[in-house]
Amino acid sequence: MQFQISDELIEKIRFLIESKDEEELLLHLEDVHHADIAEILTELDLEEATYLVKVLDSQKTAEALMELDTDVRERILETLSSKEIAEELQEMDTDDAADIISELPLERQQNVIDEISDEEHADHIVELLRYDEDSAGGLMAKELVKVNENWSVTGCMTEMRKQAENVTRVHSIYVVDNKDKLKGRLSLKDLLTASSNANISDIYIPQVDYVSVHTEGEEVARVMQKYDLEAIPVVDEMGRLVGRVTIDDIVDFIREEAERDYQMAAGISEDVVADSNIFKQTRARLPWLLIGMFGGLGAASIISGFSSMMELFPKLLIFVPLIQATAGNVGVQSSAIVVQGLANGSLRGHIWGRLAKEASLALVNGISIAIIVFIISSYFFSTSYTESVSIGIALISVILLAALIGTFIPIILDKNNIDPAVATGPFITTSNDVFGILTYFLIAKAVLGF
Amino acid sequence: MQFQISDELIEKIRFLIESKDEEELLLHLEDVHHADIAEILTELDLEEATYLVKVLDSQKTAEALMELDTDVRERILETLSSKEIAEELQEMDTDDAADIISELPLERQQNVIDEISDEEHADHIVELLRYDEDSAGGLMAKELVKVNENWSVTGCMTEMRKQAENVTRVHSIYVVDNKDKLKGRLSLKDLLTASSNANISDIYIPQVDYVSVHTEGEEVARVMQKYDLEAIPVVDEMGRLVGRVTIDDIVDFIREEAERDYQMAAGISEDVVADSNIFKQTRARLPWLLIGMFGGLGAASIISGFSSMMELFPKLLIFVPLIQATAGNVGVQSSAIVVQGLANGSLRGHIWGRLAKEASLALVNGISIAIIVFIISSYFFSTSYTESVSIGIALISVILLAALIGTFIPIILDKNNIDPAVATGPFITTSNDVFGILTYFLIAKAVLGF
Numbered sequence: 001m002q003f004q005i006s007d008e009l010i011e012k013i014r015f016l017i018e019s020k021d022e023e024e025l026l027l028h029l030e031d032v033h034h035a036d037i038a039e040i041l042t043e044l045d046l047e048e049a050t051y052l053v054k055v056l057d058s059q060k061t062a063e064a065l066m067e068l069d070t071d072v073r074e075r076i077l078e079t080l081s082s083k084e085i086a087e088e089l090q091e092m093d094t095d096d097a098a099d100i101i102s103e104l105p106l107e108r109q110q111n112v113i114d115e116i117s118d119e120e121h122a123d124h125i126v127e128l129l130r131y132d133e134d135s136a137g138g139l140m141a142k143e144l145v146k147v148n149e150n151w152s153v154t155g156c157m158t159e160m161r162k163q164a165e166n167v168t169r170v171h172s173i174y175v176v177d178n179k180d181k182l183k184g185r186l187s188l189k190d191l192l193t194a195s196s197n198a199n200i201s202d203i204y205i206p207q208v209d210y211v212s213v214h215t216e217g218e219e220v221a222r223v224m225q226k227y228d229l230e231a232i233p234v235v236d237e238m239g240r241l242v243g244r245v246t247i248d249d250i251v252d253f254i255r256e257e258a259e260r261d262y263q264m265a266a267g268i269s270e271d272v273v274a275d276s277n278i279f280k281q282t283r284a285r286l287p288w289l290l291i292g293m294f295g296g297l298g299a300a301s302i303i304s305g306f307s308s309m310m311e312l313f314p315k316l317l318i319f320v321p322l323i324q325a326t327a328g329n330v331g332v333q334s335s336a337i338v339v340q341g342l343a344n345g346s347l348r349g350h351i352w353g354r355l356a357k358e359a360s361l362a363l364v365n366g367i368s369i370a371i372i373v374f375i376i377s378s379y380f381f382s383t384s385y386t387e388s389v390s391i392g393i394a395l396i397s398v399i400l401l402a403a404l405i406g407t408f409i410p411i412i413l414d415k416n417n418i419d420p421a422v423a424t425g426p427f428i429t430t431s432n433d434v435f436g437i438l439t440y441f442l443i444a445k446a447v448l449g450f
Numbered sequence: 451m452q453f454q455i456s457d458e459l460i461e462k463i464r465f466l467i468e469s470k471d472e473e474e475l476l477l478h479l480e481d482v483h484h485a486d487i488a489e490i491l492t493e494l495d496l497e498e499a500t501y502l503v504k505v506l507d508s509q510k511t512a513e514a515l516m517e518l519d520t521d522v523r524e525r526i527l528e529t530l531s532s533k534e535i536a537e538e539l540q541e542m543d544t545d546d547a548a549d550i551i552s553e554l555p556l557e558r559q560q561n562v563i564d565e566i567s568d569e570e571h572a573d574h575i576v577e578l579l580r581y582d583e584d585s586a587g588g589l590m591a592k593e594l595v596k597v598n599e600n601w602s603v604t605g606c607m608t609e610m611r612k613q614a615e616n617v618t619r620v621h622s623i624y625v626v627d628n629k630d631k632l633k634g635r636l637s638l639k640d641l642l643t644a645s646s647n648a649n650i651s652d653i654y655i656p657q658v659d660y661v662s663v664h665t666e667g668e669e670v671a672r673v674m675q676k677y678d679l680e681a682i683p684v685v686d687e688m689g690r691l692v693g694r695v696t697i698d699d700i701v702d703f704i705r706e707e708a709e710r711d712y713q714m715a716a717g718i719s720e721d722v723v724a725d726s727n728i729f730k731q732t733r734a735r736l737p738w739l740l741i742g743m744f745g746g747l748g749a750a751s752i753i754s755g756f757s758s759m760m761e762l763f764p765k766l767l768i769f770v771p772l773i774q775a776t777a778g779n780v781g782v783q784s785s786a787i788v789v790q791g792l793a794n795g796s797l798r799g800h801i802w803g804r805l806a807k808e809a810s811l812a813l814v815n816g817i818s819i820a821i822i823v824f825i826i827s828s829y830f831f832s833t834s835y836t837e838s839v840s841i842g843i844a845l846i847s848v849i850l851l852a853a854l855i856g857t858f859i860p861i862i863l864d865k866n867n868i869d870p871a872v873a874t875g876p877f878i879t880t881s882n883d884v885f886g887i888l889t890y891f892l893i894a895k896a897v898l899g900f
Contacts, residue, residue, distance in 0.1 A: 226485045
């Protein structure tokens with residue numbers, strides 16, 4: 001049922017672009033959804049894409065531009081004049097337009113804004129640019145339907161139809177007082193069934209969820225999800241209605257947050273996609289590899305420090321990778337559970353209870369693994385009884401320690417208002433590697449007495 | 451602005467429950483949102499929570515029950531009679547009611563369905579139970595507003611108002627023919643401005659996105675996100691309109707998917723939360739630790755197999771943790787990028803191009819790390835020149851290999867329709883540990899010739 005972008009279609013479009021057959025191009029792409037236009041733009045090379053953007057109606061390309069990956073969009077915008085960009089922005093909702101402008105180089109931003117012919121639209125965009133992009137102010141759009149509490153139902157209907165022209169989806173009608181302060185909301189059902197000489201103040205619902213322009217995006221997402229809202233009004237410091245955040249922006253926000261956390265856990269520190277260039281990818285990845293490298297060198301120093309053991313009990317050395325892998329895996333598991341619990345609010349207070357639980361869990365897993373390794377090392381690697389005992393005890397201790405570090409670090413970071421997600425992945429793995437190996441050698445020393 | 455659940459409020463509610471003061475309880479919780487009632491229920495113990503559910507209006511508790519964690523809800527439902535559960539379900543949308551019923555033990559499901567007094571509602575629920583819960587059929591609700599293409603605008607308005615009573619949010623009005631086949635949709639704006647003796651067939655929009663009952667949830671989420679839809683109609687095998695999926699269910703779906711992928715990458719195989727019991731957590735975590743353990747034992751065999759090196763070049767052994775950590779980190783980074791690219795569709799075809807890119811990236815990172823380690827090992831660990839060379843070459847090779855394994859495995863899995871997310875985390879780390887250490891020793895053997 002969905003529109004499919006075939007290689008033939010792309011070839012056809014390429015051909016039409018090359019032969020500059022504008023008419024045929026417009027005909028071909030008339031009924032194509034802007035999200036599909038975006039996919040087509042991604043498949044074309046830069047020159048072709050720019051040509052297509054210029055040929056197509058800016059109403060369609062404006063929405064398609066919004067769907068593009070930042071990299072592709074940036075390259076296309078570079079080839080457009082300030083006036084051409086302004087025409088695209090004119091067709092966008094204010095929140096999208098502000099997002100696009102903020103991606104432009106500073107000196108171009110002003111030129112583009114100057115070229116926007118609708119002064120109110122330009123004003124709104126400038127206002128939105130002031131807010132942090134991860135705050136409700138940065139996420140909101142200025143487009144909404146609002147009515148004054150003192151209006152009559154009849155007057156309201158006329159005004160509403162006018163406002164609705166500029167709003168893609170109405171969601172809710174907000175009620176404000178003469179000073180623009182948010183008073184409540186109105187259901188479309190009530191409005192349709194109310195007698196036409198009633199006043200808005202008689203029929204509106206005085207309860208409405210709202211957020212402030214400074215509320216963090218994460219909190220906006222939480223509130224909208226918790227209360228199943230499809231739009232939430234945003235008020236300024238004076239309680240005046242200044243915009244609204246809609247659920248589609250929040251869906252994007254949630255997805256981006258999830259992707260960021262996932263990348264963070266994998267040791268990738270910048271927002272990179274498979275297509276990002278090598279320089280950007282190196283910048284995102286190398287720092288974490290260096291942390292791992294210093295951890296590995298730390299482990300090397302520890303092993304050197306126990307050189308007497310290397311001579312007396314060389315067999316113990318072959319289990320270092322086992323100790324290290326186990327410490328890393330346990331740490332990642334524990335930290336992932338805690339980070340996720342902190343993110344979705346399912347983890348409440350009780351830090352000591354949490355640690356006690358992780359500790360018992362670690363004991364269960366630790367003892368199971370220690371028993372298996374005890375048997376396998378004795379039989380297949382012919383370790384002596386005391387050597388096997390020391391490996392077993394070390395495994396249990398290392399798992400316990402790794403679980404506690406994995407639990408403790410994200411909680412501590414969160415309490416200090418640092419995103420606990422940074423603690424997952426290479427960070428936890430590396431510290432657990434080092435502590436794990438140190439613990440292993442210390443226990444071996446204690447048990448075997450060298 | 452948001453309602454805050456304080457310890458005092460919980461204490462107050464506890465007290466009112468203990469003194470069985472129904473009137474005061476109802477008064478206290480009258481204006482409280484169902485999502486907040488859910489939080490209060492979580493804070494109470496089972497007996498208190500059950501009492502509260504019985505006292506409150508089932509309209510409110512039905513929605514609160516939907517918000518609860520599965521574990522808590524299960525325990526509360528166990529204490530309710532089939533008739534009491536049926537009353538709650540009566541108040542829910544069909545999709546929510548079907549979700550709840552599917553959580554009940556099989557023998558109870560029939561009893562509860564028999565107790566639902568609204569026969570149509572019961573029929574709808576039974577229909578939804580037939581579908582896989584991750585398909586469009588399992589995600590959809592039966593509640594929607596539909597009109598027949600042959601109706602007049604006037605008749606349509608009356609019918610629409612009647613239907614809208616049962617629908618929380620209208621989103622779209624769907625147009626069907628006499629056989630209930632989906633024909634298109636109607637915008638509220640067009641309906642309000644059309645002349646009252648027009649027919650629906652004159653004004654409806656014949657283009658509408660839809661999915662089939664068998665479409666996978668992931669695909670529904672992709673389509674709704676791509677086209678920014680807030681609801682999408684679902685048709686059966688005959689093209690008949692049978693339900694619709696709304697964006698709030700998709701938001702939950704996206705979040706759950708993201709959490710599952712995140713846990714998978716951390717080596718947690720079942721859907722566990724911080725509060726899950728130890729047995730469940732062990733079942734979810736121990737298998738991955740065992741994979742890691744066997745990897746560690748594999749590494750131990752490899753090291754044993756190179757015992758001549760252990761005697762001749764004992765210094766090389768102290769760098770095993772460094773090799774292992776680097777191989778693991780590189781593998782996780784590469785696989786995360788690929789898994790994410792596959793999930794959001796940003797990674798298209800071109801498997802060889804992808805591998806070439808990862809390879810060049812690995813070379814950049816590998817050479818950087820090799821140089822640093824070459825210097826540090828020579829100066830601080832007094833390795834000989836050839837030893838340092840062999841460590842450096844090994845690092846570059848291991849990073850290259852790890853990147854290729856990390857890229858290749860998810861792509862292969864995806865091509866064979868296995869969720870590539872299983873390849874991340876411990877799975878990649880473990881195979882890279884083993885291959886990495888093997889490569890290290892083979893290169894050392896070749897360079898140092900023992």
